[in-house]
Amino acid sequence: MLAVAAVSLGISACGSAASSPATSTEATAFVLPRLNGSGEVRLADLRGHPVVVNFFASWCTACRGELPILADVSRRLRGRVTFAGVNAYESGDGMAMARSFGIDWWPLARDVDGAQDSGLHDNLFAGKAMPITAFYDATGRLLYVNPGALTADALRAALEQYAGVAVQADTTL
Secondary structure, three states, rough: OOHHHHHHHHHHHHHHHHHHHEEEOOOOEEEEOOOOOOOOOEHHHHOOEEEEEEEOOOHHHHHHHHHHHHHHHHHOOOOOOOEEEEEOOOOOOOOHHHHHHHOOOOOOEEEOOOOOOOOHHHHHHOOOOOOOOEEEOOOOOOOEEEEOOOHHHHHHHHHHHHHHHOOOOOOOO
16 A cells, blocks of 8 residues: 555656746746747856846836837847846737837747746736846846836946946937
8 A cells, every 4th residue: 555655656746747847937047938939048048248137018118118228228238238038917919029129139038927927027026017127147146126117327327236337328218
């Protein structure tokens, strides 16, 4: 009887391990499915430069206000700071939004788990604010999470403080 229970427990443990998701929504070690195809976006693969992770959704008006700022600054800092996007709480077409703002060259991921495909978002920020932006150092250590939309001045200040990168003010932003 004890042997049957042990075998049953072993099968159960194997079954649950096999069915566990291949993704992680841990804020310090996330692994999420790509938004624009197969594969994954891993925080570990982004290390080497400071990393800025922006959470957006196609329905989010505040996201539409800050994405042009993020797109501009990310182009100017390409090779010095890595920008990535995570589509969370989505009810429309996040990839179309990324294309329309010219951020489709960033590593783009789809959030999973959580209340509404918002697992990583939920682990970084307990509220339902959108957008949020997370700042990581070059080793992948989470430094700061900004709730709400970033202005150009706030983004420049955060990049200087958390990434050690100065960004010249652009009067067109």
